[in-house]
Amino acid sequence: MSITILGGGGFLGLKLARRLARDGQVGGRPVEALTLFDLRPPPAPEGAPFPVRSLGGDVSDPAAVAEAVQPGTRVVVHLAAVVSAQAEADFDLGLKVNLHGTLAVLSACRALPSPPRVVFTSSVASFGGGQGAVLPDDARQVPENSYGAQKAMGELLLADASRRGMVDAVSIRLPTVTVRPGRPNKAASSFVSAILREPLLGLPAELPVGEDFAVWICSPRRAVEWLLHAMGMDTAGMGADRGVNPPGMSAKVGDMLAALERVAGPAARALVRRAPDPAVAAIVGGWPAAFTAERARARLGFSEQEPLDELVRAFVEDDLEETRRDRGL
Amino acid sequence: MSITILGGGGFLGLKLARRLARDGQVGGRPVEALTLFDLRPPPAPEGAPFPVRSLGGDVSDPAAVAEAVQPGTRVVVHLAAVVSAQAEADFDLGLKVNLHGTLAVLSACRALPSPPRVVFTSSVASFGGGQGAVLPDDARQVPENSYGAQKAMGELLLADASRRGMVDAVSIRLPTVTVRPGRPNKAASSFVSAILREPLLGLPAELPVGEDFAVWICSPRRAVEWLLHAMGMDTAGMGADRGVNPPGMSAKVGDMLAALERVAGPAARALVRRAPDPAVAAIVGGWPAAFTAERARARLGFSEQEPLDELVRAFVEDDLEETRRDRGL
Structure with missing residues (x-):
């Protein structure tokens, strides 16, 4: 089958493309062609x-997306997005990419x-x-950021089109x-990767x-597994609700640091310094910490998140060398 | 204050405009100018x-909406929409008016x-x-029609912009x-008004x-009261959730017909003939019949729906003559 990955240059898109190249198939069906956009x-x-x-090309340009589809x-794996911090800083850019981009994707798909x-x-x-919430599958989406609002709008559009x-x-x-590869950035969630990635690179x-x-x-790794599963799964049982809360893991920061210490030793753990930031705490404090x-x-066959030690080791195995090289370390 | 009603030519828009003309104020503040679009x-x-x-003008045309705002x-009272049956029959028209129209409204408002x-x-x-559902205020919106999906997208957009x-x-x-004035139409919900309106006009x-x-x-009448309330209410307590399930009434068809008989007599009631339509039943059977x-x-001060007898009488008082005239009866 022929596959298109929109946002194929992002870190998940690259990982998914590599995996397809390695496996040559999805859900038992051979991949015949791949387009990365x-x-x-x-x-x-x-x-x-x-x-x-x-x-x-620009995912909000219907002609460019039509060329890719x-x-x-x-x-079509639609990963192209303006991420949360950027969508918050630039409302129009977020709408353009996250909403009009998804409209362009739908338009291209309808031509097939x-x-x-x-x-x-x-x-x-x-x-x-x-922090206190454990959200059930029928939890209402009341986004408190533009990125989340635009993603929820995209879900509604694609569910109706389905x-x-x-x-x-x-919609996953x-x-x-x-652990995300790359560098610390200004996203409020940046620390969730940084407290593991930076020490593994020998950095504070x-x-x-x-x-x-x-x-x-x-x-x-788990995100790529879920994408692969969603590419091949039977959707007959989903009904009108095309959104999925996949089985992630609710992890405390302390447990993540303990896993870091078990995998990389106390010296790595000691590189993480507590630097309270009320502004970041206020933002991330509103995010739900657990889902059922x-x-x-x-019912939908999505696989479980692996334990924290394995999550830390996966970064070492999959991304450490490349991150070191990319950052000139 | 200056008010714009988009969709001001529809039956609710016309009723709201007449009410503003009569009252000259909303929530104690005088109306200084009104634009109908x-x-x-x-x-x-x-x-x-x-x-x-x-x-x-076309509500999906940003320049036209900017002229109106x-x-x-x-x-800004934004009533302009392609209704459910039409949005289902013409997906692109529904998206254009219901989604891009709301985007144009936001764009015009941002220029103020x-x-x-x-x-x-x-x-x-x-x-x-x-039929069995009694939806709580935090019920998830999983629309089963394009109109509902487009309205839910509009809600997300306006909540984020708020x-x-x-x-x-x-968002009400x-x-x-x-009872809607006018004629029976192809909307699946058409019968809900027709079984009261047509007999009151002497028609089957x-x-x-x-x-x-x-x-x-x-x-x-109640819808207009809610619109007026929403135009003037304090929104400070709404938080991120700008959507309101107003206190409507869960009414059985039999109770509506009994009210018709009490108000207009058994001859009116006898004009309603049972004509089972499985296609209509299948569509309307999916709609929630009650909300808490x-x-x-x-908390938000929306008034209660008046009893059924009063609802029937209100059509007689407010709309019967005009409907008769419009339909040449």
Whole structure:
């Protein structure tokens, strides 16, 4: 089958493309062609047993997206987004990419002779809740940030288009993905990766919240597994609700640091310094720290997040060297 | 204050404009100017103690909406919509008017020097549920029709824009409004008004569902009261959730017909003929028949739906003659 990854140059898109190149199939069906689309043409994964097209363009430009979603496309993975901090800083850019981009994706899919599977990454940021919350699967999305609002709008659009038979969508509300490769950034959630990644690189990191602070997380490996599952799964049992709260893990910062110490030793753990930041605490304090995720587990076949030690080791195995190289360390 | 009604030519818009002309104020503040906007310039209400502008245009055209929302506008009532049956028949038209229209409204509001109150009519159609459901205020919106999906998207957009201080929005999820003036149409909910209106006009009506079938309803009078309340209310206590399930009434068809008989006699009641229509029953069977509406009642000050007899009499008093005239009866 022919697959298009929109946002194929981001860290999840690159990992997914590599995995497809390695496996050569999804859900038992061989991959026949892959198109990667991002603002700049993404690098093709090495050793792919199928042709790879790399395209550069703006996801809110219907013509550019139509070029990326050519006749024969069976699966569209729509990862292209302006992330939370940026969507908060620039409302119009967020609307353009996160809302009008998703409209352009739908438009391109409707031009196909048969409705493709669309795998859309929504986000835990589409919910409010806070530390005490354990959100059930039918929790109402009352976003407290523009990114979450735009993602929830995209979910509604794709669910309705699925009901109408224009696409066959699965929207995965990703937890905070950790350990992200790259650098610390200004996102309020940046510390969730930084407190593990930086010490593993031998660098100091600051912890803006207390060790009891809990976050709903998943690893990049698990996020890729969920994307692969959503690309091939049977959607017949989903009904009108195309949104999925996948089985992430509610982890306390202290437990994440204990895992860091077990994997990388006390010297790594000692690189994390407590630096209370009320502004960051106020933002992340509103995010729900846990979900029941029963539907995804029991009925939709999404796999469980691996334990924290394995999550830390996965960064070492998958991303440490490349991150070191990219950052000139 | 200066008010703009988008969709001011529809039946609720016309009723609201007449009421403003009569009262000359909203929430104790005098109305200084009124702009009515619809596809065709709506008729100005008679005897208004303030200037009335009537404009024709497309609500999805940002320039047209900007012309209707001039500097100084304090309240925008956004009623302009493609209704459920039409949005279901023409997906692109629904998206254009219901989604891009609301984007254009937001755009026009952002150009004002201070954020206006925006009163947006969302709908019970944004929920699933069915006959057995009594939906709490935090019920998740899982729309099973394009109109409901587009309305829920509009709610998310306006709630986020309110959080950001661009507007100050209240989204009222209107029940099925009955008795609507006009004619029977192809909307699945058409019978809810037709079984009262047609007999009051001396005409026969068909009932596609059983008399035990329950509908979440409100009268046009009540809808106008809610709009007026939302135009003037204090929104400080709403938090991130700008959507309101107003205190409508869960009424069985049999109770509505009994009220008809009490008000207009057994001959009127006898004009309603049972004509089972499984297609209509299947559609309306998915609509939630009841809401708790606790937040609207106890915390937000929305008034209660009047009893059924009064709802029937209100049509006789407010709309019977005009409907007769409009339909050449």
